[in-house]
Each structure stands twice: as structure tokens, then as C-alpha cells.
Amino acid sequence: MISKKWLQVAGVAGAFPFILTACGGGDDADASGGGSELSGQIQIDGSSTVGPLSEVAAELFMQKNSGVQVSVAMSGTGGGFERFCNGETDMNDASREISEEEVALCEENGIAYEDVQVANDALALVVNPENPVDCLTVDQAKQIWDEGSSVTTWGDVEGLESGDIADSEITLYGPGTDSGTFDYFTEAINGEEGRIRTDYTDIGEDDQAAVVGVEGDVNAMAYIPYSYFTEAGDSIKPLQIDSGEGCVEPTLENVQSGAYTPLGRGLFVYASDVALEREESVAFMNFYIENSTEITETAGFIPLTEEQMTASNEQIASLTGN
């Protein structure tokens, strides 16, 4: 009697996932059309800044090559390199160069790789639109953000006309230490990766939180990736940066031409030699570069210039040996 009941329970519990899978599996057939013969899996991990870009590339690529399964994770540039150098992923999205420790780890595990530039990116220092400040020199930015900085109010920043907010305390937002944006900003402004004051609000990997914070506070300041401030529109104001040759606005042209320094940069995908032995990986990388304009603009980044595309193609070719 009772063992029958148990069988019922076990049966229902066991069938549960399969019932639901069956319900969801209706339109599998749709995926099997498509143009090419390529098949296989490509695993990408890495920067949460480059991740959305790789997602767009993966999606467009899979529309043309439905046999290939591309997955994108975002563990951060550093977290991604750890898996990449362990041979667990095929490609790593990176918003900075590979570090010496990571190079050593890759060497230890016999993973050879090339860095392929896939887009341009820029960081922006943003403030509330009500804030009277429009332009900062690199030195002023460093005064505010440097390790052990004594700046607490806007008036503390030397040589900065901050009008009626001079006596107000600055509220600072910055991404977590795992983020490539953090590494890049600290290196570019404070001169050493990881060097930064400690009393700012750490928003982790969630750059959107900085936008929300600055939007609601006249005295707030944050550094965020390019795509976040173009999306945020008028709710926040990007500051111009003066690196010695006058104030430069973070616009598409200024970033591509390299005038917006030091906060403009390239975004990279590191591909391993093992991955590029497979033709679907090579096809994906070539696709990524060829369709740079469409991919970068969809994801809110800045496309490669002609020279950059040529350089990237050479990098891919050097690994595949063609």
C-alpha cells in the first residue's frame, strides 16, 4: 500500500524536469536551419565591459552559423583569464592587457594566445548636469581619486572653479577591484594599477549603479564606461579631460583618433592557440573583425579604424599559421 504511494512521489518528482523540458522544447527545429557547415562550441568569458560586445558578435555569428554554439560569461577580465589560462575557455574578453601573473599562469599550462583588438572604448568621468564643473585636468582628477587623497569638498581641488558647490563634499562612485574599468582608470589617472583612495562607494561590477548615484546627487562623481554615459543621455554630464593640450570631450571621433587621452582605450579578445586550431573559432574571430562596425555600434562601443582592423587580422593569422 504505502510503497505504492512512494512510487507515486518518486515518479512525479523524477518526471518533473522532463515534463517541463518537453513543454519548452517545442521550437527546437527552428534552430537547425542556417547557411554553413560549421559546428562546435565556443566558450567565451572575461570582462563585463567587453561581454555585451561579444554577445552581439555571438548572436550575429550564430544567425549565420546555426551549428556553432557560442556562450558568453562575464567573470571580469581577471576572473576570465584564470579560466582561460587553465584551458577552460576558448577566448577571453579583456578590457586591459594580460598581466604578468596571468602570462605566467598561461605559460605554466602551455596556453599560447594572441590579443585581438575588437573595439575602442572610453571611460568618462561623469557628474550631475547641475554641477558647474565642465573640464578636469588629469592632475585634478588624480588629486580627487589618488590614494590618500585629502580632497573632501569640490573646493579642495586645486585650480578648479567649482562655484557654489565649492563647500560641498564630493561623493565618489567607482567599480569593484575585479573590474577592468577599475584597473584601467587607476592606471591611467593615478599612474599605477590598483592605486586609488579607499573611501569611495564601491559599486562592484554594476556600472549602472554609478549612473543612478550621480543622477540623484549634485555633488557626486563617478567613472564609467563609454556605453553607459551615451545611454544615460542628459541625466548625467561627462567631463572633458585636459591632458596638457586643452579640454577634450569624450566623443566618438576624439576616442578613435586617440585625442581623448588617457581615458580612451582598446578592447581585446584573447584567443588561445588550441581554440584557433578549430575552424569555427577562426571563422568567429574573422567575423568579429569584419563586422566590427555593426557589432560595436549595436553594443554601444566605438568601431575599429581601418588600420586597427588590419592589425587584428594579422594577429589572428599569426596564431592560425595562415
Added chain:
Amino acid sequence: MVIQKGKQPQRARLAVAGARNATESVFGASSRADRIGNVLFRSLLLLGMGFALLGMVSIIVWSFVDGAPRLDMNLITAGPSSITPETAGYRTAILGSLYVIGGVILFIVPVGVGAAVYLEEYADQTRWWNRLIEVNIQNLAAVPSIVFGILGLAFIVRGPLDLGFVAAAGSLTLSLLVLPTVILASREAIRAVPPSTRLGSLGLGATQWQTIWHHVLPGALPGIITGVILSVSRAIGEAAPLLLVGAVTFVMFDPSFFEGQFSVLPVQIFNYAGRPQEEFRVLASAGVILMLAVLLVMNSFAIWLRNHYENKNAR
């Protein structure tokens, strides 16, 4: 006890009212301070409940207001998309979540109940090692989920088991996370079965195993299912340990259990919520509603199952 339902409470109430009247007529009504205390305590309790409700209601209202434009079939049937967020959905994440949770249920029910039966029915409570196991299980229930994620990465994904970054690894990791809860709840349920039931069965010549299988477990089943419901509800909402064992944020293909990449609902929602574009944030809110709905369906089923057996036992 259950047979007399209906008559007994009425009689009991009458008796209490009579006794109360008698007491008050002899000693006088309770003092003003006591009556104020009575009202005050009641309102404190109401406040506590109101606060808990407020949190839940505001999450639901907020995600409905935010996610309303995206509550359509695409949300369930379409995969993720970075190009067209306005028609993207959670198909692969829902499937990933179901695989992971299905695996969790298959693992925790036999292992959790087995451990509980051993500890309650077989283990000698006076031995130090059994008491040590007990304390450890209780402590384990309070370990942060991320720690289990690290454990899963080191021992299940890499290391001895070497499963790789697959749904099965996610299942095992979450199972370890919720196992203590299942064991503790099952033990309580087993302990609540009256000793006389066991003694009667043993007295009639049944073996210990027959006694457990035919009398103890059926009686404890509703309590055990409650424990499983709570654990599964916790597991389905976990994102942190799954991020470590390889739940990725973007898979367009349907996952499978033992190979290939997978994603789960909370991870996908987390990813969308952090995007700058407005469409993704609407999608994230819609995803929250979707997750609440999935949770509600799973829990309703389990509660139905529990009530079903509760009624059977009562008869």
C-alpha cells in the same frame, strides 16, 4: 483526535469562557496595565507581519509596474538576445534552472531523508561522533552560499569530480548548499512521529526497516516535503554559487545536463539588470515576475502533494 473535529473546539471554548467568568468574579478583571500590554503586544505582532508583507508586496508591485510591457509569450519562448532586447526572453535560462533544480530534487530527497533517518532511528546519540555530526550539520546550514560555490568549483567542477562547467555541477553544488536544511527538517518531522507507533510495530514483530518504511516515513512525509519545498525555493533563487561553477550570462542554445554551457534565471536577471539600456532593465523586471511565477508553480505543486498525504494519514 481528528475524527472529533468540530464538536470539541465548541465545547472547549464554552468551558474556557465559563472558567474565565468565574475567575474574574472572584479576583476581579485583569488590571488596566495588563490590558494595555495585551493590546500593545498584539499591535507589535501586527507591525512585524505588516513589515514582512510590505517587503514582499513592494517587490511584486515594483516588478509588475516596471516589467508590465514585457509580459508576453516571448519572455518564455525566446532565447536571450543582445541585439533585440525588446523580443528577447528567458527560454534557455528557464530550462537551465529546471535542469539544475530537477537535479537538486533528485539528489537531496534520497540523500537528505536517508541521513535524517539514520541520525534519528539508528545513530546512538550518546556517541561523541554522532553528536559531532549533528553540530556540524547545524553549522553547515549557516555557511554563506558563496563558500559552497568555491567548494563546488574546486571539487566538483575541477578537482576530484572534474565535471566541468555544466548544469550537473551546478545541481550538485546547490544540493550541498541546501542539504543541511533538508536533513534538519526531515529529522524534526521524523522525531514528531509518536514513539508508540514504532513500539507497536516492533511489538508486532516487524523489523526496524519495516517499521521505518511502513510507519515512520509515511507519518513524517508532510514535514519532509515542507523541508524540501523550503530548500528548493532557496536553491532556485541562488545566483552567487552558480556564477562560480559556470552559469554563464549568455547562451542561445538549449542546455543539457552533463555537457555544454548553461544559464539560470537569477544569473540572467542579474545580467540584464546591470545593462545600461532601458529595454534590458524592463526585461529584468519581467524576469523577476517570471521567476516568482516559476517558484509559485513549483511550491503549489509541493504543497498540494503535502496536503494530499496529510489527508491520507489523517484517515
